[in-house]
Amino acid sequence: MTGPSYYGDRPAPGYHRDDRRGGPSRPPVDAGRLWATGVATAVVAALAAVVATLLVRGVFDVAVFAPRHAGAWGDVTTGYLAAVAAGAALVATGLVHLLLVTTAQPARFFVSITLLVTAAMMLLPFTTGIGTATKFGTAAVYCVIGATITGLLSAAASGVAGADRPGSR
Template structure:
């Protein structure tokens, strides 16, 4: 009868090699699985910075369109370079979209293989939707096109920024699963 320390040798094994049988009892209960582990604090700090960038980009876009180009975006012509109270909501919505995108990124990191690729595709499709929506409004063509271009710029800024945040807010290393695998 074979002892645990002995094993039949094959032609491929060197003569002094001893192979011990593997049992599930030898495995720790908290066996780490290799992969990417998200660091939530980095992700949300990057998401907050992205929200600030998106809001400021909306402000710059509105001021450029209304003040420099003279295109009535998000408010009537006589409302000045900034517009009216409705214009204030646009940067806030842009910042809110960045936070929603950050939440989506965290969900995808936790549940999806290749989260970065899926996040990018989803974010770009949402950006495409926000570009097409203003084109269907019943307002002058320059306002529609300018709003669509501004939406695309904000969407791309959010997508590119959060892609970098996703890459830097995950670490290679073990993830504790709490399950036993032989």
């Protein structure tokens, strides 16, 4: 059997008809909910960056993103890291949106891309001359940020695709 089965004049659940071509089209993306989720993810990613830095600096006493004398909170670099994490979450939201409207299996592509970017960021400190503990501490902070963004946005991708109207899910 090819194509979707129809029930009267309505398509089967999960199948949308494109009246211009008479064939199937992509399920619509609820862009408003997606970008609201992206902003919320940006806030969580920024907080995750601060908490991970506090853990590595304050609990494990590893000087990451600031000299050791800057204390557990570090210096202004911690704020920059939080801002970059928030920006990365917004860029990732744009990537999710692009993948939702252009690819099959968008969540799989998104997770693959973000995991590879996270792995690259985690490997970056190991290409420098900083101390071994600082390398691992920096990689751990990047891992927390990447996992936060990947987890939240990949879960949201299925919730915003296929919605005919806001609040339909």
